[in-house]
Amino acid sequence: MKTANWIKLEIPSDTRNVAFARTAVALFASQLDWTLDELEDIKVAVSEAVSNSVIHGYSLQEGVVIVEARYEGPELSISIEDFGQGIADIEQAQEVGFTSIPEERMGLGFTFMHEYMDQVLVASEVGKGTKVTMVKRVKDVES
Amino acid sequence: MQYDFQLEGQALIATLRGELDLHTSPEFKDTLTKLFETHSTLKHLIMNVKGLTFIDSSGLGVILGRYRVIQERGGRLFFVQANPQIKRILQMSGFQKISEFANSTEDVLERV
Numbered sequence: 001m002k003t004a005n006w007i008k009l010e011i012p013s014d015t016r017n018v019a020f021a022r023t024a025v026a027l028f029a030s031q032l033d034w035t036l037d038e039l040e041d042i043k044v045a046v047s048e049a050v051s052n053s054v055i056h057g058y059s060l061q062e063g064v065v066i067v068e069a070r071y072e073g074p075e076l077s078i079s080i081e082d083f084g085q086g087i088a089d090i091e092q093a094q095e096v097g098f099t100s101i102p103e104e105r106m107g108l109g110f111t112f113m114h115e116y117m118d119q120v121l122v123a124s125e126v127g128k129g130t131k132v133t134m135v136k137r138v139k140d141v142e143s
Numbered sequence: 144m145q146y147d148f149q150l151e152g153q154a155l156i157a158t159l160r161g162e163l164d165l166h167t168s169p170e171f172k173d174t175l176t177k178l179f180e181t182h183s184t185l186k187h188l189i190m191n192v193k194g195l196t197f198i199d200s201s202g203l204g205v206i207l208g209r210y211r212v213i214q215e216r217g218g219r220l221f222f223v224q225a226n227p228q229i230k231r232i233l234q235m236s237g238f239q240k241i242s243e244f245a246n247s248t249e250d251v252l253e254r255v
Binding site: 015016018019022036037040043044047048051054055105106107108109111112115 | 162164165166197199200201203204207227228231232235236
């Protein structure tokens with residue numbers, strides 16, 4: 001049996017596509033042996049990353065979001081990329097409770113990504129966009 | 144996402160079904176906000192989340208936003224029949240400090 005697989009989605013920056021992206025990635029991820037809680041974790045993490053692209057990357061305007069997911073063996077890697085305004089201070093953006101829209105947002109998007117995934121990497125350049133890469137490994141139930 | 148509201152004295156019962164995220168939360172937020180504006184005697188918000196299958200920070204932000212009004216009016220926030228995933232994300236976001244979990248709306252109505 002093959003132990004690697006991948007998908008790539010290119011979707012418009014539209015709030016409706018947040019649910020589509022998380023569901024599609026969770027469906028793909030379900031080819032690996034996750035618990036139901038872990039699949040929910042993946043859905044939340046993807047939802048947060050795509051929401052960030054739509055709200056912050058593109059300020060709810062038109063744009064393209066690239067969603068890629070791949071696994072090799074037990075390691076799932078998901079990347080969410082936009083070509084929007086980018087993040088000036090990546091460290092600050094990942095602080096618990098930090099948000100650029102305090103009246104509407106809780107500032108917990110990155111917190112959830114870090115909590116639910118094993119690894120989160122953020123690459124961003126102001127005016128060019130942001131790419132969030134998240135990794136989660138299937139736990140070895142016998143260890 | 145589907146929701147309906149029921150007024151019970153000083154409490155508003157919001158029953159949610161489906162997923163509360165960036166797309167579905169603005170309409171829910173507007174309806175909830177208007178209800179609290181229209182009914183100045185409303186103090187408590189009872190979120191019946193038995194049918195809620197997904198929530199992320201966008202949905203949680205809407206509830207937190209309304210909590211500020213509840214707090215101003217001396218009310219309480221309840222989550223009824225939260226499934227384990229919903230309970231986990233609520234706890235992780237600190238909602239256990241500002242809200243209470245319950246098994247039924249009847250239980251809550253006896254408490255407020």
